[in-house]
Amino acid sequence: MLEREIGSEFEPVSDAFIGRPTSPPWVHDSEPAYLSAGRQALTAVARKLAADGWTSLYMPLHHCRTMAVPFERCGMRIEYVDVDESMIMSAGALESTIDRLGVAPVLHSETFGARTPPALEKILNSIEQSGTPVIADETHSILQSRPSSFTYRIASLRKLLPLPDGAYVFGLDYMQPDREQGGLSEVVGLRLTAAEQKAAYLRGDRNDKAFLDIYARAENILDEFSDILPMSRQSEVLLASLDYESLSRRRESNATYLAAGLDDISSIRIVNREAVTTAPPYLVVSSDRVLELRTHLTAQGVYCPIHWPPPKESELRRRWKSPVLSMPIDHRYNHRDMQRIIDLIVEFERGRRVSR
Ligand SMILES: Cc1ncc(COP(=O)(O)O)c(C=O)c1O
CATH class of the missing domain: 1.20.5 (Single alpha-helices involved in coiled-coils or other helix-helix interfaces)
Incomplete structure (x- = not known):
């Protein structure tokens, strides 16, 4: 029997994850503006920073181009700060960037569901206390229910939830765009x-x-598309009915199972181990042959994205860390699927031992 394909874009969510209307985990004491895509949320923030006179921005070296473009379009100069082994902006690197260039707004990304490490949080808080904005990109940590005090919070919702569009931005006196327009x-x-x-x-x-x-x-x-549009009605209805607890539990259960299976494989390192029990977006791994492993998995119908490919600029490419592979662990999958991924990786490892 052919195994079902794993990964890639979402199909419509099954009824098992539709529940009683609850407040989504990212809402605490205020409501965000809901927009059509994460890049629009970033554009809204970038325009506000530019209007307030800010001309430069620090962001993590490990990033997706889509995160940088809105700030470039507003004429801001971007300085990329080195990341640590979990791909989060390194506190030491941010400190030395500030020593070299002075304080500037920071776009901090909770990449792969990482909690902000205390040393980094301390620096970000002191930047904010100096009156300089800090933006948190929560795209990979949307299901972690915990308040955050950063000046602006944004996330793409459409990337990691089964929605046709959607994103949020907190912290802007941004008028809720005209809902009648109904998304893109x-x-x-x-x-x-x-x-x-x-x-x-x-x-x-x-x-x-x-x-x-x-x-x-x-x-x-x-x-x-460069305009800012509200999230569609279709996504609004879905967001109000998703069962976020079940979505989180399934992600944690799958990630825990997969991580335990991969722990026995010495060539695999789990990049976001800390996030395994906090509803991670993927289980992210590194290995000395990530690209070959990816090809092996793709050939068997398991699609693992690389977040993210290195940028074109040679200076950034030089500093870019080795590629990491994001394994799907979301609500569509169960332990049987996770076991299949483990078996395929074991098979790949065996193959390479034989061919040595
Ligand atoms: C961390 C992060 N932030 C922002 C975005 C932009 O979101 P969107 O594609 O919805 O515009 C992405 C998209 O991949 C992302 O991964």
């Missing part, structure tokens, strides 16, 4: 269609993978 309807329509087609493919009701092109078309439109 072309992108929302394409992503809903693609998700349905993917579900039909996984059920065996379709043979073609046309959904891949449809997802890509939606991303292309979003890449070209």
